[in-house]
Amino acid sequence: DQQVKQNSPSLSVQEGRISILNCDYTNSMFDYFLWYKKYPAEGPTFLISISSIKDKNEDGRFTVFLNKSAKHLSLHIVPSQPGDSAVYFCAATTIGDYKLSFGAGTTVTVRA
Amino acid sequence: DVKVTQSSRYLVKRTGEKVFLECVQDMDHENMFWYRQDPGLGLRLIYFSYDVKMKEKGDIPEGYSVSREKKERFSLILESASTNQTSMYLCASSWTGINQPQHFGDGTRLSIL
Known part of the structure; x- marks a missing residue:
């Protein structure tokens, strides 16, 4: 039973x-969230994270928003560039835990 | 720059074979992980290790075992390969510490015939 869901493939x-990009989670114990980016034939690379004490974290063109009451987070990429075309995975964990729970991923295609 | 190296990019094995997948990291990370990635399911944790000779089961350990004899090397073993173990396998490593990001290898595409 997936605890992290990315409903848009x-x-x-x-x-x-x-x-x-949107991500929902069901486990209310999760308090730390990450986004990973994956190109074909490469492993995922860490992109950005947010802890539950914040509702927003920004890094350049990437911003992650967290809505704890809705158990929902989103990743905004502005402006989108062709190099952003990749699969994006949302992941969640509990602070101090080594284990990550991943969503199924969203494939982003940026059109010229 | 962190380097996580998986020994094979592609591997084809037969049902019933014992299969070894090897992973080496060069950053002296304490933690190492094995995941499998399947369409529609994302990454699922098979096993992880937080120290040499220490291991813990992840979410889907059945049919797998692991070995960590040296800090830099983490091996995944399919005791008797089955067709439902055909998948992309990803190794990762990380520092111990609050929410250190995991660094991934490029994956091994394993096909069991």
Whole structure:
């Protein structure tokens, strides 16, 4: 039973526009959330994270928003660039735990 | 820069064979992990290790075992391979500490015929 869900398997966006990726979780014990990015034939790479004491974390073009009451987080990419075309995984854990629970991933395609 | 190296990119084995997947990291990380990635299911944790000779089961350990004799090396073993173990296998490592990100290898695409 997946505790982290990414309900949109794919997203297509025009270059320069905003990409919004969504993620929902069911385990109320989760208090730390991460996004990973994966190119074909490569392993996932860490992108950005947020702890439950915050509702927003920003790093350059990437911003993650957390809504604890809704058990929902989102990743915004602004502006989207062709190099952002990849699979994005949402992951969640409890602070101090080594284990991550991953979502199924969202494939982002940025159109020129 | 962290380097996690998986010994094979592609592997084809037969049902019933004993299969070894090897992973080496060069950053002296305490923690190492094995995941499998399947379409629609994301990454699922098979086993992890927080120290040499220490291991803990993840979410889907059945049919697998692991070995960590040296800090830099973490091996995944399929005791008797079955077709439902055909998958992409990913190794990762991380520092011990609050929420250290995991660094992944490029994966091994394993096919069991």
